[in-house]
Structure formats: structure tokens, C-alpha cells
Amino acid sequence: MHNPAICPDSQGPKPPRLGVRHDAAAFLLLLVCCLAAEFGYRLYWKxxxxxxxxxxxxxxFALYTVGESTAGGVPYSDTNFSPPYIVQRQFDGIINGKNMRLFLQAKGGESIYPQSVAFEQALRCRDRRNPGAVLIYASHNDAGKNTGMPAFxxxxxxxxGRSMxxxxxxxxxxxxxxxxxxxxxxTYEYHMRRVVELSLKSGLVPIPATGVSNLSGIDPAIGGDAGLTHAEIKEILNKGSDLEAAGRNLEALSYYLGEVKTRQPPFLPYLKYRAARCLQALGRYGEAEKYYEEAAEESPGDNFGRANVRQNAFILSLGARYGIPVVxxxxxFRAHSPHGIVGDSLFSDGHHPNIEGYILLSGSYAEKISEAFREPVKRHFADRNAVFRDFTLGPERLAEAYVNSGKWYFAVSVxxxxxxxxxxxxxxxxxxxxxxxxxxxxxxLNLAMAEAALKSDMLSNEKEIEWLAKNFYFYSEPKPSNYSAERMRKIIVKLREHHIDEELLGQIADSYRKQVSSK
Incomplete structure (x- = not known):
């Protein structure tokens, strides 16, 4: 006979252990809390x-802007001279009988990821019954060579994608x-697709643009692992530069191409760039463009980004994939540059357009909007004089823009x-x-600093760079209000140590006194 005291398992299955029931209850409670938090957060946004x-x-008519500093109009940002404002003027502020309203998400220095987040949040309150478009210019800040999507x-x-x-x-x-x-x-491609898909889901027409940069007007970087000291690099390049200065461009070209065959890869983009300059001077424009493009594409990490071939090919592919217009x-820019070589004629620095460049870029956006919404472009800016009249770009604003561009060049020299x-x-x-x-x-003040850097190793000296950063010399504009009289005196002393012309130092001191006394 079966004895339950001896074989307790024969009485049937055991009830669930208390710990398991607690775990299940805790999980269920957590799930309920998460759902309640999600519901509450969505209610907050409503x-x-x-x-x-x-x-x-x-x-x-809603016009959104997503992207980096070019989308924001640098170096003219303070004047509202930027693609969305220019496009608005080109349609006299009206599309399909509706007044245009601008939603400006673009922010200097940001990659496409934070921009996609800001854009998604901006769309949460959008009334989808209103038509609209999205100007997308995002590439330079995401330029790089790393690939792959980590599991995390x-x-x-x-x-x-599932929880706000x-x-x-x-x-x-x-x-x-x-x-x-x-x-x-x-990750760049993922977030670009996300911006496009968010736009379409919200009833907007996304218009991405390829990233264009100044090929001939600014030199590439030189990798730190080029196997040469700064002095050796300077000696090599000065020899070629002397030949160029003497008008002996064919000899300089031969010299640079000879160096390309013997130097390590981190130095090659710079040598190709100098060869391209010689080819351009010799009128061999097709070859020059090829070398400029190779130099930009192969350049090692720099203080500024340039959109690369993969990025621009991807941006163009978005048009076919989603059936959207692409600029x-x-x-x-190539079509409007001398001999098809993109350079200073359309750029204020290495990758921000100048007035003529912004007219071209914005005009291209306007044409795509015109085609998509069957609304004719009402105004065209023929030249910078028309821009000055329309955007009140007077001497004060233009002077600031030149300072902004100069500071950009100074910062990327570090x-x-x-x-x-x-x-x-x-x-x-x-x-x-x-x-x-x-x-x-x-x-x-910035002119004096540029002169000091040209005469010294200021921008390759860590202590000097820290001093410059503390005194507002990178990107932000130095204003008299930022400097006490004692601090200004120390700056003048430092500039004098770098053998800056006394006349220039006197002009700085006079300008400082006038502006401080006028406050």
C-alpha cells in the first residue's frame, strides 16, 4: 500500500513557490507602472x-529646418539670412494661399541624431491638416570613416520606436x-531615414540636400602619424611653396607627385591638394578637380567635417527610395564654380556658403518646393546687392560675418x-x-591673434591653446564687455611678446576704450 508519509510527491503537483508568485507580481506591477508612466507622459504632451x-x-504652410550650422545660415545667422528665411522670401511668404510659418530646429555643431530627436518632438504638436516641407542639411558634422551599428x-x-x-x-x-x-x-543613415520617415508620416515633404564643401580654398589635415616632425613637414612643403610662388608650377607639380610616391598615407592628402593647386594654375582643371576630391575624401581627422562620398550617395538614394525631392x-555648386572646381567663390570658409552660395542652395530648395506644391517661385535674388536690400545686411552685420568666418579659420588651425x-x-x-x-x-583683436599665431607655435602649444580658450578666441566673438581693464592690459602685453606691430596694438586699445566708455 502506498504510504503518503514516505512518498509525499505522490499526492500530486506542488503549488507554486511563494518566491515565484512574488516575482510574477513584481513584474506585473512594474509593467503596469511603465504603462501608466507612458500614458501619463503622452497625456502631458497632449x-x-x-x-x-x-x-x-x-x-x-509649415516649413521645418533640420540640420547643422549651414541650415542655420552661419556666418550670417544673426541676420536671419539662412535657407528657411530666404526660401520664405522667395515665395513672398505664401504657398498655396497659406502664410508660411517657420519651425527652426537646425543647430550649429549638432549631428543628425540630436536633430532627429528635436524634430520628432517638434512634430508632436503638429496639425497634420496643414501642408508643409522640411529642409534637411545634415552631413558635415557626421562625416567619418567608422561603420557598423552596435547591438546596444x-x-x-x-x-x-515603441515608447515616447x-x-x-x-x-x-x-x-x-x-x-x-x-x-x-x-547610425547617420538610420537617423537620416528616421527624419525622412517622420516627415512623411506627418504629411510633410522632406527635401534633403547633399553636403558640399570648399575643395580648393582650404587645405586638408595632416595625420599625426605621418612619420614626420612638424619641422620636417614644414621643410618639405616650403620647398614646393617656393616653386609655386616663383610661378614654376610644373616643377612644383612634379615635386609634389614625387613626394606622394615616397611618403606615408597620412601625409598624402595634403600633397595631393598642393598638386591640385598646381594643376589648376596650369589650366588642367579636370585633373585638378580629381586631386582636390581625393584630398578631401582621404583627409585624416580634421578640426572640421566634410561630407564624404558615401554620405552624398546615400542622400541621393533617399529620393528613389522614398519618392521625395533631393537637392x-x-x-x-560645381555648375556655378569656375571650371567646375568648388572654392572660395561660393564659400565663406571650409564648409559654410557665402552670400552667393546661400542664394544657390536656398534657390535649389525653393525650386523643389515649387515642383512639389505647384507654386511658382515669385522672387529670385540675382546678387548680393539684392540680398543687402532685403535682409538689411549692412556694414555692421557684414563685419560680424567676416569676423565669424575668420574665427572659424583660426579655430580649425589648432x-x-x-x-x-x-x-x-x-x-x-x-x-x-x-x-x-x-x-x-x-x-x-582677432587680427592681432592671427598675426601672433603666424609668427609662433601658439596653435600647437597646449598652454597657449588653453589661454586662447579662456579668452574667447574660438568661435565666440570677443567683446569689450568680456574684458576688464587689467585683463585687457595683460592681453596687450602678451601680444607685444609675440612682436605684434605697435600701431595695431594701439588701435586695439583705442577701440576698447571707446566701446567701454560708450556703454
């Missing part, structure tokens, strides 16, 4: 859109550097083994600013 989003109310990045993207709250939390933690975030060509800015060309371009910008507005403090 309330925010209903009561605190007046810009999204009413009937209008795929997981975050999957979560972001979790997606915003992930981005917040990444922005505070509490979560890792990868930036590769694959091929590279093609447009740690460059052969910074002379970039510093000369910076000096020219500051001189142009002074020609437009004589005696302006920002141009005078």
Missing part, C-alpha cells in the same frame, strides 16, 4: 500641445554622458602641423571686416 503651443495653431544602439533604436517616454529618457541620459552613444556612417548641392594657409585666410577675413567697419574691436 496638454502641452493643446495649451502651450500657439505656434502650431491655425492654418498655414539597435536596442535603443527599437525602444525609441523611454526614447526621451534615453536621449537625456546620452546627452549627460550617462549612456554610451555611437556615431558611425550606419544635389554638390552638382549645383594643432595643424602646417597652419599657415588657414591662418592667412583668417587674417584676410579680419582685414575684410575692418574694411567694412574700420576700428571694430573684434576684428582688430
Amino acid at each position: 496638454g502641452k500641445c493643446a495649451f502651450f503651443s500657439p505656434q502650431d495653431k491655425g492654418e498655414f 544602439e539597435k536596442f535603443k533604436n527599437a525602444v525609441r 517616454l523611454a526614447g526621451d529618457m534615453i536621449y537625456f541620459l546620452e546627452s549627460k554622458h550617462l549612456l554610451p552613444s555611437a556615431r558611425t556612417m550606419d 544635389d548641392a554638390v552638382k549645383v 594643432w595643424h602641423p602646417y597652419p599657415g594657409q588657414r591662418l592667412l585666410l583668417a587674417r584676410k577675413c579680419f582685414q575684410n571686416s575692418l574694411a567694412v567697419k574700420p576700428g571694430n574691436f573684434g576684428a582688430l
Whole structure:
């Protein structure tokens, strides 16, 4: 006979253990809390859109801008001379009988990822009954050679696609550097596709543009692992530069191409760039363009980005994939450049257009909008004089823009083994600013710094670079209000140590006193 006391298992299955029931209950409670938090967060956004989003109310044509500093109009940002504003003027502010309303997400220095987040949040309050378009210019800040999509990045993207709250939390933690975030060509393409798909889902017409940069007007970087000291690099390049200066471009070309055969890869893009300059001077424009493009594409890491071939091919492919208009800015700029070589005639620095360049880029966007919405472009800006009249780009604003461009050149000269060309371009910008507005403090002080850097190793000396950063010499404009009299005195002393002309130092001191006393 069966004895239950001896064989307790024979009484049937055991009830679930208490711990298992607790785990299941805890999981269920967590799930309920997460769903409640998600519901509450979405409810918060509904309330925010209903009561605190007046810009999204009413009937209008919405024009969004997504991207980097070019989309924001650098170096003319303070004048509202940027693609969205120019496009708005070209249609007299009306498309399909509706007033145009601008939504400006573009931000200097940002990659496409934070831009896609800002764009997605901006669309949460959008009234989809209103037609609209999205100007997308995002490539230079994401340029690079890394590829692949890490597993953790795929997981975050999957979560972001399912939960508004979790997606915003992930981005917040990444922005505070509490979560890792990868930036590769694959992540760039993912977020570009996301911007396009968000646009289409919201009833907008996305218009991405290829990234175009100044090929001939600015030299590439030289990799730190070129196997040469700065002095050796300078000796090699000065020899070729002397030949160019003497008008012996054929000899200089032969010299540079000979060096290409013997030097290590990190140095080759720079040698190709110099060879391209010689070919351009010799009138061999097709060959020159080829070498310029190779130099830009092969350039090692620099202080500024250039859109690469893969990025631009991907941007063009979006047109066929999604059936959307695409602006091929590279093609447009090439068609309007002397001999098809894109350079200073359309750029204010290495990758920000000048007035003529922005007219071209914005005009191309306007044409795509015209085709998509069957609305004729009403105004065309023929030249910079028309722009000056329409955007009140007077001497004050233009002088500031020249200073901004000069500071860009100065900043990207830091740690460059052969910074002379970039510093000369910076000096020219500051001189142009002074020609437009004589005696302006920002141009005078920056001109003196450019001269000091040309005469010394200031931009390859860590202590000097730290000093420059503390005294507002990178990107931000130095203003008299930022400097006490004692601090200004120390700056003058430092500039004097670098043998800056006393007349220029006197002009800086006079401008400082006048502007401080006028406050």
C-alpha cells in the first residue's frame, strides 16, 4: 500500500513557490507602472500641445529646418539670412494661399541624431491638416570613416520606436554622458531615414540636400602619424611653396607627385591638394578637380567635417527610395564654380556658403518646393546687392560675418602641423571686416591673434591653446564687455611678446576704450 508519509510527491503537483508568485507580481506591477508612466507622459504632451503651443495653431504652410550650422545660415545667422528665411522670401511668404510659418530646429555643431530627436518632438504638436516641407542639411558634422551599428544602439533604436517616454529618457541620459552613444556612417543613415520617415508620416515633404564643401580654398589635415616632425613637414612643403610662388608650377607639380610616391598615407592628402593647386594654375582643371576630391575624401581627422562620398550617395538614394525631392548641392555648386572646381567663390570658409552660395542652395530648395506644391517661385535674388536690400545686411552685420568666418579659420588651425594657409585666410577675413567697419574691436583683436599665431607655435602649444580658450578666441566673438581693464592690459602685453606691430596694438586699445566708455 502506498504510504503518503514516505512518498509525499505522490499526492500530486506542488503549488507554486511563494518566491515565484512574488516575482510574477513584481513584474506585473512594474509593467503596469511603465504603462501608466507612458500614458501619463503622452497625456502631458497632449496638454502641452493643446495649451502651450500657439505656434502650431491655425492654418498655414509649415516649413521645418533640420540640420547643422549651414541650415542655420552661419556666418550670417544673426541676420536671419539662412535657407528657411530666404526660401520664405522667395515665395513672398505664401504657398498655396497659406502664410508660411517657420519651425527652426537646425543647430550649429549638432549631428543628425540630436536633430532627429528635436524634430520628432517638434512634430508632436503638429496639425497634420496643414501642408508643409522640411529642409534637411545634415552631413558635415557626421562625416567619418567608422561603420557598423552596435547591438546596444539597435536596442535603443527599437525602444525609441515603441515608447515616447523611454526614447526621451534615453536621449537625456546620452546627452549627460550617462549612456554610451555611437556615431558611425550606419547610425547617420538610420537617423537620416528616421527624419525622412517622420516627415512623411506627418504629411510633410522632406527635401534633403547633399553636403558640399570648399575643395580648393582650404587645405586638408595632416595625420599625426605621418612619420614626420612638424619641422620636417614644414621643410618639405616650403620647398614646393617656393616653386609655386616663383610661378614654376610644373616643377612644383612634379615635386609634389614625387613626394606622394615616397611618403606615408597620412601625409598624402595634403600633397595631393598642393598638386591640385598646381594643376589648376596650369589650366588642367579636370585633373585638378580629381586631386582636390581625393584630398578631401582621404583627409585624416580634421578640426572640421566634410561630407564624404558615401554620405552624398546615400542622400541621393533617399529620393528613389522614398519618392521625395533631393537637392544635389554638390552638382549645383560645381555648375556655378569656375571650371567646375568648388572654392572660395561660393564659400565663406571650409564648409559654410557665402552670400552667393546661400542664394544657390536656398534657390535649389525653393525650386523643389515649387515642383512639389505647384507654386511658382515669385522672387529670385540675382546678387548680393539684392540680398543687402532685403535682409538689411549692412556694414555692421557684414563685419560680424567676416569676423565669424575668420574665427572659424583660426579655430580649425589648432594643432595643424602646417597652419599657415588657414591662418592667412583668417587674417584676410579680419582685414575684410575692418574694411567694412574700420576700428571694430573684434576684428582688430582677432587680427592681432592671427598675426601672433603666424609668427609662433601658439596653435600647437597646449598652454597657449588653453589661454586662447579662456579668452574667447574660438568661435565666440570677443567683446569689450568680456574684458576688464587689467585683463585687457595683460592681453596687450602678451601680444607685444609675440612682436605684434605697435600701431595695431594701439588701435586695439583705442577701440576698447571707446566701446567701454560708450556703454
